[in-house]
Structure formats: structure tokens, C-alpha cells
Amino acid sequence: MSIFRSSSAFVGRGAELAALRAAYQDEIGRTVLISGDAGIGKSRLVHEFTTRLGSGPRVLTGRCLEFGNDGLPFAPFLSPLRSLAISSPGDWGAVLLAIERSADDRPLVLVLEDLHWADVSSLQLLTFLVANLAHDGVFLIGTCRAPSGPLRQLVAELVRSPAVQLITPAPLSRHETGRQLAALLAREPEPTLVTRVFERSRGNPLFVEALSACPEDIPAELRELLLAGLPPLADDEIQVLTLASIAGTTVGHEVLAVVSDLPEPKLHQALRRLVDKHVLLATGTGYAFRHALVREAVYHRLLPVERTGLHARFVAALSGMPEHVAQVAAHAYAAGDHTRALQAAWEAATQGPP
Numbered sequence: 001m002s003i004f005r006s007s008s009a010f011v012g013r014g015a016e017l018a019a020l021r022a023a024y025q026d027e028i029g030r031t032v033l034i035s036g037d038a039g040i041g042k043s044r045l046v047h048e049f050t051t052r053l054g055s056g057p058r059v060l061t062g063r064c065l066e067f068g069n070d071g072l073p074f075a076p077f078l079s080p081l082r083s084l085a086i087s088s089p090g091d092w093g094a095v096l097l098a099i100e101r102s103a104d105d106r107p108l109v110l111v112l113e114d115l116h117w118a119d120v121s122s123l124q125l126l127t128f129l130v131a132n133l134a135h136d137g138v139f140l141i142g143t144c145r146a147p148s149g150p151l152r153q154l155v156a157e158l159v160r161s162p163a164v165q166l167i168t169p170a171p172l173s174r175h176e177t178g179r180q181l182a183a184l185l186a187r188e189p190e191p192t193l194v195t196r197v198f199e200r201s202r203g204n205p206l207f208v209e210a211l212s213a214c215p216e217d218i219p220a221e222l223r224e225l226l227l228a229g230l231p232p233l234a235d236d237e238i239q240v241l242t243l244a245s246i247a248g249t250t251v252g253h254e255v256l257a258v259v260s261d262l263p264e265p266k267l268h269q270a271l272r273r274l275v276d277k278h279v280l281l282a283t284g285t286g287y288a289f290r291h292a293l294v295r296e297a298v299y300h301r302l303l304p305v306e307r308t309g310l311h312a313r314f315v316a317a318l319s320g321m322p323e324h325v326a327q328v329a330a331h332a333y334a335a336g337d338h339t340r341a342l343q344a345a346w347e348a349a350t351q352g353p354p
Contacts, residue, residue: 171203
């Protein structure tokens with residue numbers, strides 16, 4: 001049984017729907033890219049928009065396959081083009097002509113989902129269509145997670161065009177989270193439940209669904225979803241991300257440099273890639289997980305003996321740094337060294353103000 005409850009209520013996307021409607025009615029802006037974290041509601045937004053258009057336009061939807069798209073060129077275009085009787089997506093001119101002709105008698109809405117998994121050929125065809133579509137009956141929608149790598153550069157180039165609009169759905173507010181919970185639970189939620197779910201989900205609608213029944217724990221299904229949503233990571237990146245999860249939701253660069261056994265240049269490279277891939281955020285003096293639930297998922301993926309050993313590693317690395325004595329206490333306790341934890345906690349309590 002899935003832990004993801006669902007409801008017919010559509011909460012907190014009035015501005016985004018209005019932006020889509022305005023773009024659809026604009027004779028110049030014929031392409032909209034919707035970008036956001038996994039679970040933020042990109043596909044639901046598109047579904048609500050196309051449903052509210054009624055039976056007037058023809059809606060064709062194609063999706064990228066999760067991972068492995070390098071072996072399947074033009075993956076998101078295959079289903080829509082098959083509906084248009086186009087057998088060769090490699091002939092871009094023919095694709096353009098067929099799409100525009102199909103809109104002569106009835107508007108066409110072409111939806112391309114999950115472009116963060118698109119292969120290079122798909123991104124090239126998308127760029128060609130955006131640059132050359134001239135028929136005012138064709139409306140193109142693409143969805144993707146926060147872009148990185150080739151897609152990041154492509155999105156930056158596309159949105160320079162007046163024909164392209166970028167929509168980034170915001171997290172739900174506390175009030176909107178409460179409205180979603182009310183729809184999911186079929187009752188008014190307690191204020192404490194709304195606050196706790198809002199704090200843990202940070203307004204991500206999918207996380208609200210998963211946490212509605214168990215706000216204090218990450219269900220295994222949600223944990224797997226969070227881990228599956230991470231981009232492919234190199235060994236150095238995995239090592240750094242694991243250490244960051246041991247440190248907590250945020251970690252100072254100085255701490256990572258001391259605990260990691262990577263040379264400084266490799267550590268910098270790994271951190272740069274993790275920031276570029278939108279896994280970590282750079283803060284003033286360190287790094288934070290983009291979402292606290294991702295940190296918890298990475299942390300709980302480790303075996304208990306692995307977590308204990310890494311906490312002990314933090315204790316050993318930070319013990320000679322008085323400014324981190326409170327962290328030493330926490331890591332020692334997590335490592336099962338209660339004597340050292342009590343000693344460090346006492347030291348932290350008796351320290352004067354910085």
C-alpha cells in the first residue's frame with residue numbers, strides 16, 4: 001500500500017496557472033518551461049492546465065525515461081510523433097512541418113515531461129523547435145527538475161528568447177500546506193500537525209502527502225524516492241555527501257576539510273559538482289542540503305555500523321578544535337561513546353561566550 005495519499009484538491013498554484021494561461025494566449029510566447037524539485041507539482045500543474053483547456057486543443061504528451069536515455073534517442077518525442085504519424089524524428093524539418101500542419105484545424109499542446117533525463121538528440125530537437133515554431137496554434141510545455149549539466153546551459157539560452165517563459169513553482173505556504181492536509185485527511189488538521197508537516201516538507205506537495213500520516217518519520221517509500229531523485233554521483237561526491245549527512249543539515253567547509261580524507265583540490269571539485277547538481281547549497285561558511293529530508297534519506301541509507309564509525313571519525317577529527325566541542329558531544333553520543341559525550345557536553349556548557 002502506497003504511503004502517498006492523494007486528493008482531487010489542487011492547492012496553491014493560482015499564479016502558475018495564470019502564467020500558463022497568459023502564455024497560451026500570447027501570440028509570441030509559445031513555449032513554457034516548468035522547473036522545480038521532484039515532488040513540487042510540475043506534472044500536476046500541467047495536468048490541471050490542460051484539463052481546464054477543455055476539448056478544444058489536442059494535447060500530446062511524451063516522457064523521458066528515468067536514466068538510460070543515452071540509449072534511446074528522442075525518447076520524449078516518440079509518443080507524440082507517433083500520434084502525428086511521423087516515423088522519423090531525426091528529420092527535424094519534417095517534424096516541424098507535421099507539428100505545424102496538425103495545428104491548422106485544432107490547436108496543439110505538446111507536453112514534454114522530465115527533460116532532466118533527456119538525451120542530447122532530444123535537447124537538440126527541442127532547441128530547433130523552439131527556434132523555428134511559427135504557428136500560433138502550437139503551444140509547447142517542457143518540465144524538468146532544477147537543471148544541471150547540458151540542460152542548465154540550454155535552459156539559460158532558451159529563456160533569453162521572448163518566445164520562452166520559465167515558471168518555477170514555489171513551495172506551498174503554511175496555510176496552503178494546511179489546505180492540502182485537510183483535503184488528504186478529509187478533516188481539519190490540528191495546528192500542530194500543520195506546523196510539523198510544513199516544517200519537515202518545506203512546502204513540497206509530494207512530501208506533504210507522504211508525511212500526512214507520519215510527520216515524525218520518513219516512510220521507506222519516500223526515502224527511496226528521495227534517493228532515486230539524486231543525480232548520478234561520482235565516488236568522491238558520494239563520500240562528501242555521506243560525510244555531510246553525518247554532520248547534519250548544514251556543515252562548515254572547515255569541518256569537511258578536516259574529516260574528509262580527500263586532498264583539498266578533490267574536495268573542492270566534489271563540492272562544486274554537488275552544488276552544481278543542486279544537491280547541496282553553498283552557504284556563507286559551508287554547505288546545506290537543499291532539503292533536510294534528503295539529508296535524512298542519505299543518512300539512514302547507511303548501515304548502523306557505518307553511521308557509528310563515521311560519527312566516531314568526526315569525534316577524532318574535531319576533538320582538538322575547542323570551537324566544535326558541542327559537535328563533538330553530539331557525534332560521541334551518536335557513536336555510542338557516552339563517556340566522551342558527557343565530557344564534551346560539560347565542556348560546551350562551561351565554555352564562555354565566543
